[in-house]
Amino acid sequence: MAAPLTATQFLAALRAEGLTVVETLGWATHNRNHKGPWGPVHGVMIHHTVTKGTAATVRICRDGYAALPGPLCHGVIAKDGTVHLVGYGRANHAGLGDDDVLRAVIAEEDLPSDNEASTDGNRHFYGFECENLGDGKDPWPDVQLEAIEKAAAALCRHHGWGEDSVIGHLEWQPGKVDPRGFTMSSMRAWIHDLLADDEPPTQPPAPPKPTPPAPAKPRYAPFPGVGWFTVGRKSPIVLAMRKRLIAVGCGRYQSTKNPDVIGSGDKASYEAWQRACGFTGKAAQWPPGRTTWDALKVPNV
Template identity: 60%
Template sequence: MATPLTAARFLDALRGESVDVVEVGSWRTHNRAGHGAWGPMNGVMIHHTVTSGTNTSVRICRDGHSTLPGPLCHGVIDKAGRVHLVGYGRANHAGLGDGDVLRAVVAEKTLPAATEADTDGNRHFYGFECINLGDGKDPWPEAQIEAIARTAAALCRAHEWDERSVIGHKEWQPGKIDPRGPIGTKDGPALTMAKIRARVAELLKSGKPTAPSKPSKPTAPKPYSPPKFPAGLAPGRKSPSAKGLQRALKAAGYMSKAIPEADSYGPATQAATARFHQAHPAYRAAGQHYDPAIGPRGWAALHTIAYGGKK
């Protein structure tokens, strides 16, 4: 149990563990202050983003989306092993989890299975989102795994915790699966929190952290640019571009992920498009209450909501 590090101390701890840090905008003051407590701190939680691409992933984790405001973590760890700091303070990353798991983390004991969702994890954990599709097939590069371990070790060292203070989202909240996927290649061994904790333990046992890495220049994500509207995309028509519409509708939360993607702009796609228009009436056809057809402006708005981190 510990008081949260200051933003400056947090940054120093990461760099002291040779973590390649990228500071994104005003990350030091970007948080969910006023929406619950932050601290005492008890551990580090690892997630996967279910996204691809560094710029898009960083933007979403910084800004959040229509149903969950950002920041969605404190740092985003990309495939190359860089840690992009997007917020500091309370963040929407852990949600409600099992109080028995928290007590085990505090005591640095073996974790029980998470069966309850009764404790506010956003208050007690530093959170890091790692770029991975989360489909069990997208590989985790060794550089990314090493960055995860060094990031976790940095905070454990700063708070005098051991590796058992590092947990995965799936170990905290019932029903979660992150992080998961193969190491190195699609046929590689599965990534486990045990592997990450073992590397954290090695780093902590090595004694004094290595010299700080050269800091990266602060950056701001590039503005999101939605893909061009595909001509001929319309209800009832068969078109490969219908799959792109379906993926965006799923990512924005207007279409069930259980519905398989198809080239057909059929009833399920039309209904999901109408739900999008109900939520964003500025993009539906004049006089339409149930509007199943997407146009260029709606297409751009939908993709920006789904992938650009905008409401």
């Protein structure tokens, strides 16, 4: 259980995480508090907007519409990773959801299936609407996914929550599908990594502890970062990637020479895979992005 941050604290937490934040006029006092209490807060909820165009998306999320007055969230996360603040306090974003899910969020336990709409989520969750058509084809740029991670991590960091305090709308309210195009389990894993980067507070040296067993090696190779994919890179992962691209029918290789070195065949093959995943234009061009890399399931050799 936690009292909500003040609007000033909320803004500072997002900026401290390195996010670019735009404040719309009057956002800090734009809310639905006259309809019910705001807080205590227990977590962060992620949505997609089913809209196109940042300006129109921000306007809709701030003002709402006749059947659902705004604000429809606290922040809109645009395709370019910018966070537009549109309201603060009680917002029409979560609606009624499953009280068993709320208890699991509070305890930071595995989420049960949402099968009832009995609990007021607008009171208990921070909400971010993310600009996307929600059709499973509209791409999620890496910069936008990273902004979602950082926005959620900023609030978790302030309240002392872990990544299990971050859920998708589809995990809260029966019948909802958002966010669509990435999984909340992968998003929570990325948030976990962000929170794990914190430096521990200064304290006296702890007594030595027994060396724990080495953690199990992940089954699939983690995304190595955009900068890793340079022509001439030699690695067993390159060969593993090549085999997976061929297995999913996207092999565009003309030569078997140096199969563990990144070359033009790898670029052509991976761009074919990104198109197969629904990406187009620049979003389908080399280098690989995290979304398609995770979907390719390259063995962790």
